[in-house]
Amino acid sequence: MTSGVIAWQIETPGGGIVLDPGLSPNDAETMGFTGFDKAGMATVDDWMDQAELILFSHAHVDHVGRFLDYPRFDDIAGKALITPGMLGGINALWRENGSHIKKTRKLAQIEAVAPGVVVIQTPGHTPASQMVYVQLASGREYIFTGDTASLAANFARATPRSRLLSDILVPEDRPAVIAWVKGLRDVKERNKALVLLPSHDVEWVQQNAENIGIVRQFGRKSGGNR
Numbered sequence: 001m002t003s004g005v006i007a008w009q010i011e012t013p014g015g016g017i018v019l020d021p022g023l024s025p026n027d028a029e030t031m032g033f034t035g036f037d038k039a040g041m042a043t044v045d046d047w048m049d050q051a052e053l054i055l056f057s058h059a060h061v062d063h064v065g066r067f068l069d070y071p072r073f074d075d076i077a078g079k080a081l082i083t084p085g086m087l088g089g090i091n092a093l094w095r096e097n098g099s100h101i102k103k104t105r106k107l108a109q110i111e112a113v114a115p116g117v118v119v120i121q122t123p124g125h126t127p128a129s130q131m132v133y134v135q136l137a138s139g140r141e142y143i144f145t146g147d148t149a150s151l152a153a154n155f156a157r158a159t160p161r162s163r164l165l166s167d168i169l170v171p172e173d174r175p176a177v178i179a180w181v182k183g184l185r186d187v188k189e190r191n192k193a194l195v196l197l198p199s200h201d202v203e204w205v206q207q208n209a210e211n212i213g214i215v216r217q218f219g220r221k222s223g224g225n226r
């Protein structure tokens with residue numbers, strides 16, 4: 001079982017939307033990742049440069065770390081959609097650039113933020129966690145589940161992250177997370193073509209990349225970006 005950090009780019013005519021740009025080499029070391037894909041990070045940096053919008057599932061360091069450490073932070077900060085609750089999480093990381101974020105945007109429970117892109121507030125893993133629903137021009141639908149379901153097994157079996165992870169390493173609102181993963185399972189049962197994308201399941205994503213319409217992927221197995 002390989003757990004890794006996955007960064008996503010949704011292609012759009014305006015330069016793309018980046019979701020969860022991952023973490024910095026220092027963060028990866030601190031978190032105990034065995035490998036770090038610097039070329040992958042450079043690609044994600046380019047994505048952020050070109051992006052029209054940068055989204056985060058939540059404000060943990062493996063999802064916002066690289067954004068906060070980005071060398072030309074002030075050039076890209078304005079593209080990031082950061083809710084007030086998420087800014088609280090970012091400030092808790094004590095990164096210099098966090099204090100440069102001047103603009104937050106409060107979102108409705110379910111709010112479209114770009115054509116075919118809807119952000120859903122799903123508090124539980126963190127108070128300001130959110131999932132991102134995407135419908136491509138082809139009609140294909142996706143939900144990026146964030147760490148509410150970091151592994152495909154979480155929604156397949158409708159169970160949350162292991163107790164060790166959720167209670168000790170990362171305290172989370174477990175009943176809320178269980179409710180969300182059950183909801184994901186039910187939605188998937190009703191709409192089998194819907195693709196649920198777990199946040200850290202590198203193996204599952206690699207195995208299913210072709211079937212689920214991922215056009216290109218890179219990175220290596222542990223600690224890499226994609």
Ligand SMILES: [Zn+2]
Pocket residue numbers: 060062063147199200
């Ligand atoms: Zn994570």
